[in-house]
Every structure is written in structure tokens, then in C-alpha cells.
Amino acid sequence: MTIPSPLAGGSRKAAAALLLCALLVPGQPAFAARSAAPAVLFDYEDGTKTSGYGIEPNACCPHSIGVSTMGRTGDYSIRSHLKYGDPAVAGGARAESHTLGLEKSYYRSGDTVYYGFSIYIMSTWKTDSREDILFQWKPWRDTCESNKFPSAFLTVQPSGKWRLRVNSDGNRCSTAGSVRKTSFDLADIRPGSWHDFVFKFRWSHRGDGSIDVWHQTHKAPGWKKVLATTGANTFNDDATTKGYLKWGIYKPAWNTAPTEVDSRVVVHDNIAVGTSFSAVDPSAH
Structure with missing residues (x-):
């Protein structure tokens, strides 16, 4: 099987979708066809x-957020660039896009929700x-909380690992001391690769929540x-x-002091929200 290049053009999207319907990928929930968008x-x-959605930036400067021609499956993606010393945005050192609106x-x-996205590590x-x-x-x-x-x-x-960090609180009003924190190492960081992720969250502030994660490059x-x-x-x-x-x-550390690096660049693409693995698979859009 030929795998699309990380710089692949939009013409390869149709072929990727056909392959998705024809193959059962190890470790992936079984499905016969792409049944949901x-x-x-x-x-x-x-x-x-x-x-096309009115996504908003948390960006201080012209270099912070820009369209990249290095698409995961199509022609474009989004590039985030943060430098040490950039003015704080929303209280911190960040160059982000968000869906608050x-x-x-x-x-x-x-809620039970699937999320898919690709991240290119330079x-x-x-x-x-x-x-x-x-x-x-x-x-x-x-309204009863000062922060979240x-x-x-x-x-x-x-350590060179992808790590998922999770916060939860069953209390009605959360404080820094009431939040339960857990962490999970997922996979190795491989520079020069697109990392594809699919997450399935059953969101809950009780014990009946769950998280499933799939990964490939x-x-x-x-x-x-x-x-x-x-x-x-999550929270109550x-x-x-x-x-x-x-x-x-x-980069929270840069809120107070420098670290060994002074610049970070990362690329995101094919961020999707849906009700099934196949609907959000970032390697197939």
C-alpha cells in the first residue's frame, strides 16, 4: 500500500477515502464503510x-499563526510559532487557535465524543x-471559580513521549486543591513525522468516564x-x-523563565469532532 506523503496534494484525498473503506486497520474499531461525516x-x-469556521487565534504577533502548505492529506494546514519573550496572550506564552465561539x-x-487530528513535529x-x-x-x-x-x-x-494529562473534579466549584490529576504516556515523539491521533472520550466527572486513544505516524x-x-x-x-x-x-514554563530552547514551531491539520472513529480519522480527510 502506498502511503500519502506529508506534503500530499488534495488529489490524494479521494484515494485515501477509498482505502479507508476497503481496509480494516489493526487496533482500530471495526467499520465497513465511512458511515458518518x-x-x-x-x-x-x-x-x-x-x-471557514471563524476559528479565533490566541496570538500576539504576525509570526504566531499562519497557514502552511504542508498538509497532512491536502494542500494546507495551520502553523503555530511561539518564541520565548513573545508578549503574553490570555495570560500566558501561547500561539494557539481555539473554538470558544x-x-x-x-x-x-x-457526552461521548470522538476527536481526530494530525500534528507534525519538525x-x-x-x-x-x-x-x-x-x-x-x-x-x-x-461563576463560582476563579480559574479552570x-x-x-x-x-x-x-522524556521524548507524548503524554495525555487529565484533570477532574466532582465538586461543584473547583479549586486548585480539589482537582484530581492523572497522566498517561502514549507514544514516542518522532521528529519529522505527522502524528495521527484519534481520541474517544466518554466525558464524566464521575467514575463512569473513559478515554480510548489510537496513534500512528x-x-x-x-x-x-x-x-x-x-x-x-472532567468537571462537575x-x-x-x-x-x-x-x-x-x-509553553507554561516561559511564563516565568527561559528554558533550553527559545523557539517552537508545530503544524496541525484535519482536526475533527464526530461520533465515530471513521468520521474523525485524520489520515482519511
């Missing part, structure tokens, strides 16, 4: 930073002593299930509170 898909194929991306306790990526946050599931805070942790976020660790295709866990994974929020998505780079 994603609720939302940010593939940037319109060549804009909003991908897009209702179709929202989640809350009780071949020039250097190991650092502090983590980089590249994707977040982030609820806004309730993400429900979950995907990081690059100094474009250089080593073949989905592998890298996490299956149960337990609380007010009925009006929802969560949304953020992707790009957030």
Missing part, C-alpha cells in the same frame, strides 16, 4: 486561518527540560491503541458551562 472538520483547505465543538460531562525539534502543550480540551470556568484547568491536554515531554502507518482507561475526566460544571478545543503551542 464529522460534526466539524478543520482541514484549512480554504487557505485561511479560520478554515463554535458550539459544534463543545462538550460537557455526559525534524529540527529539540528536547527541552519543560513540556510543550499542543492540544487542549478546555472548559470555561463557572483543562479537562485534558496533550503534551510533548522532556505517516511513516509507520497502522493504528495502534495506546490508551484505554476509565474514571473521571454548571448546566451553562461547556468545554471547547485549543491547538497550537502553549
Whole structure:
């Protein structure tokens, strides 16, 4: 089987979709055909930073967020560039896109949702002593709260691993001391590769929550299930509170001091929200 190049053009999308319907990939939930479309898909194929949805940036500078011609399956993607010393945005060192204004991306306790996306780690990526946050599931805070942790976020660790960090709280009003924190290592960081992820969250602030994660790279295709866990994974929020998505780079350590690196660049593509694995598979859009 020929695997699409990370620089593949849009003409290869149809072939990828046909292969998806014909093959059963090890470690992937069984399906016979592409039966559902994603609720939302940010593939940037319109060549804009909003991908046609009005996505908003958390960006300080012209270099922070830009369209890239290095698409996972099509012609375009989104490039995030953060430099040490960039002015703070939304209280921190970040260059991110977010869906705060897009209702179709929202989640809350009780929902079951699939998410898919691809992240390109540059071949020039250097190991650092502090983590980089590249994707977040982030609820806004309730009126009784002064701040709010993400429900979950995907990081690059100094160990060279992808790590999922999860926060939860069954209390009505969360505080820094009441949040339960857990972490899961998922796969190795492989610079110079597109990393494809599919997440299935059964969101819950109780013990009936669950998370399943699949991963592959474009250089080593073949989905592998890298996490299956149960337990609380979000917050006991007010009925009006929802969560949304953020992707790009957030470097918390740079809020207070430099680290061994002074610049980070990362590329995201084919971010999808849906009700099945096949609907959000980022290697097939």
C-alpha cells in the first residue's frame, strides 16, 4: 500500500477515502464503510486561518499563526510559532487557535465524543527540560471559580513521549486543591513525522468516564491503541458551562523563565469532532 506523503496534494484525498473503506486497520474499531461525516472538520483547505469556521487565534504577533502548505492529506494546514519573550496572550506564552465561539465543538460531562487530528513535529525539534502543550480540551470556568484547568491536554515531554494529562473534579466549584490529576504516556515523539491521533472520550466527572486513544505516524502507518482507561475526566460544571478545543503551542514554563530552547514551531491539520472513529480519522480527510 502506498502511503500519502506529508506534503500530499488534495488529489490524494479521494484515494485515501477509498482505502479507508476497503481496509480494516489493526487496533482500530471495526467499520465497513465511512458511515458518518464529522460534526466539524478543520482541514484549512480554504487557505485561511479560520478554515471557514471563524476559528479565533490566541496570538500576539504576525509570526504566531499562519497557514502552511504542508498538509497532512491536502494542500494546507495551520502553523503555530511561539518564541520565548513573545508578549503574553490570555495570560500566558501561547500561539494557539481555539473554538470558544463554535458550539459544534463543545462538550460537557455526559457526552461521548470522538476527536481526530494530525500534528507534525519538525525534524529540527529539540528536547527541552519543560513540556510543550499542543492540544487542549478546555472548559470555561463557572461563576463560582476563579480559574479552570483543562479537562485534558496533550503534551510533548522532556522524556521524548507524548503524554495525555487529565484533570477532574466532582465538586461543584473547583479549586486548585480539589482537582484530581492523572497522566498517561502514549507514544514516542518522532521528529519529522505527522502524528495521527484519534481520541474517544466518554466525558464524566464521575467514575463512569473513559478515554480510548489510537496513534500512528505517516511513516509507520497502522493504528495502534495506546490508551484505554476509565474514571473521571472532567468537571462537575454548571448546566451553562461547556468545554471547547485549543491547538497550537502553549509553553507554561516561559511564563516565568527561559528554558533550553527559545523557539517552537508545530503544524496541525484535519482536526475533527464526530461520533465515530471513521468520521474523525485524520489520515482519511
